[in-house]
Amino acid sequence: MSLTATDIERIAHLARIRVTPDEVVQVQAKLDGIFKLIDEMQAVNTQGVQPMSHGLDMVLRLRDDVATAANERDKFQKNAPQSAEGYFLVPKVIE
Amino acid sequence: MTWEVVIGLETHVQLTTASKIFSGASTAFGAAPNTQATMVDLALPGSLPVMNKGAAERAVKFGLAIGAKVNQRSIFARKNYFYPDLPKGYQISQFETPIVEGGSLTITLDDGTEKIVELTRAHLEEDAGKSVHEQFDHETGVDLNRAGTPLLEIVTEPVMRSSKEAVAYAKALHGLVRYLDICDGNMQEGSFRCDANVSVRPVGQKEFGTRREIKNLNSFKFMQQAIDFEVRWQIEQIEDGKKIVQATVLFNPETGETKAMRSKEDAMDYRYFPDPDLPPLVITDEMFARIKASMPELPEAKCARFMSQYGLPKYDARLLTQDGATSAYFETATQAGADAKLAANWTIGEVNATLNRDEKTIEQSPVAASQLADLIKRISDGTISNKIAKTVFETLWSGDGASVDAVIEAKGLKQISDVGAIEKIVDEVLAKSPAQIADYKSGKEKALMSIVGMVMKASAGKANPAQVNEIVKRKIS
Numbered sequence: 001m002s003l004t005a006t007d008i009e010r011i012a013h014l015a016r017i018r019v020t021p022d023e024v025v026q027v028q029a030k031l032d033g034i035f036k037l038i039d040e041m042q043a044v045n046t047q048g049v050q051p052m053s054h055g056l057d058m059v060l061r062l063r064d065d066v067a068t069a070a071n072e073r074d075k076f077q078k079n080a081p082q083s084a085e086g087y088f089l090v091p092k093v094i095e
Numbered sequence: 096m097t098w099e100v101v102i103g104l105e106t107h108v109q110l111t112t113a114s115k116i117f118s119g120a121s122t123a124f125g126a127a128p129n130t131q132a133t134m135v136d137l138a139l140p141g142s143l144p145v146m147n148k149g150a151a152e153r154a155v156k157f158g159l160a161i162g163a164k165v166n167q168r169s170i171f172a173r174k175n176y177f178y179p180d181l182p183k184g185y186q187i188s189q190f191e192t193p194i195v196e197g198g199s200l201t202i203t204l205d206d207g208t209e210k211i212v213e214l215t216r217a218h219l220e221e222d223a224g225k226s227v228h229e230q231f232d233h234e235t236g237v238d239l240n241r242a243g244t245p246l247l248e249i250v251t252e253p254v255m256r257s258s259k260e261a262v263a264y265a266k267a268l269h270g271l272v273r274y275l276d277i278c279d280g281n282m283q284e285g286s287f288r289c290d291a292n293v294s295v296r297p298v299g300q301k302e303f304g305t306r307r308e309i310k311n312l313n314s315f316k317f318m319q320q321a322i323d324f325e326v327r328w329q330i331e332q333i334e335d336g337k338k339i340v341q342a343t344v345l346f347n348p349e350t351g352e353t354k355a356m357r358s359k360e361d362a363m364d365y366r367y368f369p370d371p372d373l374p375p376l377v378i379t380d381e382m383f384a385r386i387k388a389s390m391p392e393l394p395e396a397k398c399a400r401f402m403s404q405y406g407l408p409k410y411d412a413r414l415l416t417q418d419g420a421t422s423a424y425f426e427t428a429t430q431a432g433a434d435a436k437l438a439a440n441w442t443i444g445e446v447n448a449t450l451n452r453d454e455k456t457i458e459q460s461p462v463a464a465s466q467l468a469d470l471i472k473r474i475s476d477g478t479i480s481n482k483i484a485k486t487v488f489e490t491l492w493s494g495d496g497a498s499v500d501a502v503i504e505a506k507g508l509k510q511i512s513d514v515g516a517i518e519k520i521v522d523e524v525l526a527k528s529p530a531q532i533a534d535y536k537s538g539k540e541k542a543l544m545s546i547v548g549m550v551m552k553a554s555a556g557k558a559n560p561a562q563v564n565e566i567v568k569r570k571i572s
Contacts, residue, residue: 014175014364014366016177016184053170053191053192053369053374053375054369054371054373054374054375055371056374058374059168059374059375059376059377060146060171060373060374060375060376060377061145061146062146062147062148062151063119063145063146063147063148064148064149065112065113065114065147065148065149065150066113066114066119067113067114067119067120067121067122067123068114068119069114069118069119069120069121069131069133071130071131072133072134073129073130073132076129076132076134076137076139077129079139082234084231084234084236085128085230085236086127086128086129086130086238087128087129087227087230087231087236087237087238088129088179088236088237088239089231089234089235089236089237090179090234090235090237091233091234091235092228092231092233092234092235093178093179093226093228093235094228
C-alpha cells in the first residue's frame with residue numbers, strides 16, 4: 001500500500017498539523033517506509049497467538065472510587081494564555 | 096406508499112461514582128467552573144489516567160442486569176477529534192472490545208403488549224467538558240468540571256418501529272439504571288441523554304434507508320416530538336423525489352423541528368486506536384462474582400414474584416416493577432396491610448396519574464405509601480367507597496389532612512352502612528319517583544340504576560352502593 005499526496009494532506013488536516021507542499025513529499029516517503037514495515041509484519045504467521053492491545057503484558061490497575069483531588073484552579077490557570085470568571089478562554093468557537 | 100420507521104438509540108448514562116473515571120476529581124454537579132478538574136482532566140503533559148474501580152463495577156452490574164456478555168477483558172481506545180472542551184484531542188472510549196456486548200430489555204407498550212429490544216453493546220467512556228458561548232464577547236469559555244465524568248454508552252440494535260417504542264425503551268432503560276443505582280437519571284442535569292438514529296423504508300423492503308442521527312434528546316417528550324417530526328420530514332423528502340443524506344441533526348424544542356448541523360465530513364474519521372496509557376481492563380473472577388452476588392432483585396424476577404406472591408395480573412406486575420421506587424411504594428403499602436390488588440390499582444392509577452399531573456416523582460409523593468395503605472384499609476372494611484376514597488386521597492395530597500381517618504372524620508365522609516339510615520333515604524327518594532318505579536315494574540332494569548343513583552346522590556355518596564341496591568330492590572319488587 002502506498003499513500004498519495006492527498007492522503008498525506010488529509011491525515012495532516014485530521015491531526016491539525018500544517019504540512020507545506022515540500023514537506024508533503026518528505027512525509028509521504030517516510031510514511032511509505034512505515035507502511036512497508038507494517039506489510040512485513042503482516043506476513044508473519046500469528047495463528048494461535050492472542051492479539052495484544054498493549055505493548056506491555058499487564059492489566060489496568062484500579063483505584064477505589066474516592067474524590068481525592070483538591071481545587072487547584074488558580075495554579076492551573078496561571079499556565080493558561082487566557083482565563084476569566086473561572087473559565088479557560090479560547091478563541092470563539094461557533095457551532 | 097406505506098412506510099416503516101426504523102429507530103436505534105444510543106444513550107449516554109452518567110455513572111454515579113463520586114470521582115471521575117480516570118482522575119480523583121469530584122463529579123458533583125453544579126460546582127464553580129474548573130474547580131473539579133485535575134491535571135489529568137486538563138491533559139497536562141506527563142499526567143496519566145488511573146482507572147476508577149467503581150465505574151467498572153457499575154458497567155458490569157448493567158451487563159448482568161440485561162443478560163449480556165460481560166467481557167472480563169475489555170480495551171480502552173482513543174477517539175480522536177479536536178474541540179476546546181476536549182483538551183487531550185481525544186476522548187478515551189472503548190471501540191473493538193467493549194465491556195458489555197449484547198443483552199436485551201423488555202419494554203411494555205401502552206396497549207399492554209411487550210417487545211424485546213436487543214442491545215448491541217455498552218461501553219465505558221469519559222465525558223467532555225462544557226463550552227460556554229454566550230458569556231464572553233469574543234471568546235468561548237471552557238469549563239472542564241464535566242471532563243472525565245464516567246459514562247456508559249448503551250447502544251441498541253435498530254429494532255424500534257415507532258417513536259412510542261423508542262420512548263418506551265428509553266423509559267425502561269431510565270428505570271433500570273436508576274433501579275440498579277448506577278445513574279441518578281437526572282435528565283435536566285444531563286445524566287441521561289439519548290441520541291436517536293432514525294430512518295424510513297417502504298414496508299417490505301429489507302435494506303435500511305439512510306439514517307439521520309438526532310443528538311442530545313434530554314426529555315421523553317422531546318424524543319417523541321423529534322422522532323415524529325424527523326419521520327414526517329424524511330417521508331416527505333423521499334416522496335418529493337429527494338434523497339436522504341446521512342447527517343447529524345439537532346431538535347429545537349421551540350419550533351418542534353429537527354435541523355441538520357454543519358456537515359463535518361472529516362469529523363466522522365475518529366481514527367480509533369488502543370490507548371497506550373491504558374492496558375486492558377480486567378474484571379477478575381473474584382470481582383465478577385462479588386458484583387453478581389450484590390445484584391438487587393431484577394425487574395423481570397420481581398415481576399414474576401409480584402404475580403405469584405400478590406396474585407397480580409402480569410400487566411399490573413410489569414408496571415409496578417419498571418422502577419425500584421414504584422415497586423417499593425407498592426410493597427410498603429401492601430406490607431402495611433393494604434389489599435394487594437387495590438394497592439396495585441391505586442399505585443398504577445390514582446397515584447401515578449396525580450404524580451404525572453403535578454410533575455412529581457414517586458419519591459416526592461405527598462401521600463406516603465403507609466397513608467395509601469390506611470386509605471385502602473378503609474375501603475376494604477367498608478368505611479368509605481372507592482369514589483369517596485379519591486376525595487380523601489386528593490385532600491391528603493394537597494396537605495389538608497393529618498391522616499386518612501382524620502380526613503374522613505373532618506369531612507363527614509364515613510360511609511353510611513346503617514340499614515335504618517339508608518332505608519330512610521331510600522323511602523324519601525322512592526316517594527318522589529313513581530315514574531321510575533313504574534318503569535322498573537314494567538321490566539326496565541335501567542330504572543333501578545337511576546333510583547340507586549338518586550339515593551347515592553341524596554346520601555352525598557356516603558351510602559354503601561351494594562346495600563342501597565339491595566334495599567331499593569327489596570322495596571320496589
